[in-house]
Amino acid sequence: MSDADEVTISPEVRDRLTGLVGSAPPPVEAILVRGRARRRHRRLGLAGLCVAGTSAVTALAVGPVGLVGGAGPPSTSATTRSTSTGGASNAPTQIRTAAYSIVSNHDGTVTLTINPLELFDPTALENDLAKFDIPALVTTDKVCTSDPAPADISQVESYDPGAPGDDASITIDPTAMPAGTEITFGTVDLSGGVQVSYSSLIDASAYTCTTSPPNDAQQHAAREGFFTLTPQN
């Protein structure tokens, strides 16, 4: 600690604080392997590198009831994709649960459709998107953004509100995601029973999350399409 520090910290207090947890680190090799695996995963997104624009957040889906936050889906089905050479790869062509479906399209994009009437496990969705080479951070009750945004979200995904009675969907181009970025999905609640759902592109190593949506979220929505707001039933 600095000698110029004007605050005296008694040895007893310091020892107690630094003795809070004393677990030994895991082998560094395990960390290196984990990092290499993550790096390989991200390199898959380099081909369509694009950095443009400033739009950070786009509307995703807003349902009449709470979207997420419960236990995992009651059932899951998945089918695997065939490669151009006829062999089967481990990557699925689609995953369907009661709460959402993820489908691989012929052009390489991936369509995520969310059933707002079902609760789902954010971690399960993150893991399922990873199977389609889409690194994602799924949260509830908070908005996560990077400033500046690493790329224009509209270059990476497009939002389809769906026909009346249908679920909203979002189509993602994994190859358009710059390396080191993740797509976030999440919801926050505003006063008056209004829920905001959102999607954004973040720098995975530099972003902040807030549980409080901007006070002027309504104005943002009207002015920039920053949020889409729908009253909950």
Next chain:
Amino acid sequence: MSQDEASFAEFFEASWQPCVRAVTVSTGDVSRAEDQVAEAFARAWISWPRVRRHPAPRAWVVRTALNAGASWWRRRAHEVPLTEYDGAATGSDGKPVDIAVLNAVRQLPARQREVVVLRIFLDLDIATTASQLAIAPGTVRAHLARAVTALRRELVNDDTTEVDACPTPMK
């Protein structure tokens, strides 16, 4: 092992425990803190040429670890209310966490807790702590002084039955 790997390994070995302590006081759960810190170190390794030049690499790891575990759902699923702690929380080595210390730090106001984490747990100097929190050095000192006073009061009171093992703290 390459030069980069060696320098990362040195940083990792020296920083693991401070980072786990820092994240533990934020999450209240040491096992989750270890998971999140491990993930953060893996990300640090990916970006090691950049992270090693960061003015406070440990702070980078802690911030990344907290972000990695930022899901409200995860926190709700795993966080144990302080009032329910019974001293059974343990790290990967099976040693119990000092619950009195954990509670004392977590009861601090958020800004004081942040200062304690950066200044004491991560051993950053006043200037770097101020820079990381985007506040003035004098503000850091003020928060730190209040925090240390509160911690001394809490931890000394907590130790009254073990006075032989813990002598009166220095003023």
